Every structure is written in C-alpha cells, then in structure tokens.
Amino acid sequence: KAIYTGVKGLKLTVNPFLGHYNLAKAPAVRSDILTYGVDLEAEYKMLNDKLTLTGKSKLQGASLLTSGVPTLNYGKFDFDVNAKYKYDVNEKFNVTPETAAHLGLNTLQGILSGVELVLTPKVSAEYKPTDTLTLKGSVEAPVKFKTVGTEFKYTDTQVKTSLNLKYEWK
Numbered sequence: 001k002a003i004y005t006g007v008k009g010l011k012l013t014v015n016p017f018l019g020h021y022n023l024a025k026a027p028a029v030r031s032d033i034l035t036y037g038v039d040l041e042a043e044y045k046m047l048n049d050k051l052t053l054t055g056k057s058k059l060q061g062a063s064l065l066t067s068g069v070p071t072l073n074y075g076k077f078d079f080d081v082n083a084k085y086k087y088d089v090n091e092k093f094n095v096t097p098e099t100a101a102h103l104g105l106n107t108l109q110g111i112l113s114g115v116e117l118v119l120t121p122k123v124s125a126e127y128k129p130t131d132t133l134t135l136k137g138s139v140e141a142p143v144k145f146k147t148v149g150t151e152f153k154y155t156d157t158q159v160k161t162s163l164n165l166k167y168e169w170k
Contacts, residue, residue: 001014002014009049011044012041012042013040013041013042014040015039017038017060018034018035019034019035019036020032020033029067029068030065030066031064031065031067032065033064034065035060038059038060039056040055040056051086052083052084052085053081053082053083054082055081056079056081057079058076059075062075072108073108075106075107075110077104077105078102080101081101082101083100084096085097085098093126096125097121098122099119100118101118102116103115104116113147116146117144117146118145120141120142121140122138124136124139132167132169133165134164134165135165135166136162138160139160142157143157144157
C-alpha cells in the first residue's frame, strides 16, 4: 500500500492485491482461482476543509485456471466520486449538501456483461442548540440505472431519511 500526502489537502492511496485459491488438487485435474487488482483512492479538502472531493476505484479481475480447459477471465471495475460541502449557517446549525455517483462495470472474457450507475443527491443538517443536545437529519435519493437484458435503463429511485437525537448527560 502506498499513500501520498505531499500536497496540502490531498491524499492519494494505491493498494494492489493478489490472491490465489486452490479449488481442486487431483493428479489428473487441477483447478485454481487467481484474483488480482488495485484499489485507488483520492481525497482533496479545500476551503478550510469545508469542501471535500473524493474519488475511488477498484479494478479487479479473477481467472479460473483449470487443467485442460481454456482460462476463464472475469473483471469488475467500480468507480465512485463524491462532492460534499459543509455550510455553517451559524455556530449551532450547519447544512451539508452532497452528491455521489457510482459506476460499476462487469466483464466476462473481455466483453462488457453488465453496467450499473447510481446517482445520489443528499442533504444533511445538524443543529446543536446546547452543548448537551444534538439533532441530526438527512435525506437522500439514489437514482439507479443498470443493464437489463441487452438494454441499459432506469430501474428505480428510493428516498432515504434519517433523524437522530443525541443527549449527553454532564
């Protein structure tokens, strides 16, 4: 794993991986799965850490190696981006709009076999009327698209809400 933090507010991470699994070990037939790939992450904070931009990707593959059979290769590629801004209305109340996008691609033998796209707008708020009471809430609405058969199309939208009340005894 390698992490770079040489620029103020920027953090880059690279994490390669490799795995081997022996499925069957017989004198006549041997079957193994080889997994490989890399996780990439980037985070950049600016405007006094109020605005955060992040990007992540996971590029991974798997190969089925069986004696006497052509190798079967599978790939999965995930890409995520996010932008979030924390706006302080006053010292007790802040609002954080955020947007995220996820793109997932699957391949089999080098041919694209599936696509998924999720776009998620979100807004959250926090109110701290006293030093012992905190109210938090959020609303998000993921909009999903994916391959259905041979067609890429809209599948659904959900609305997710949360409300949290925290009181600390002092």
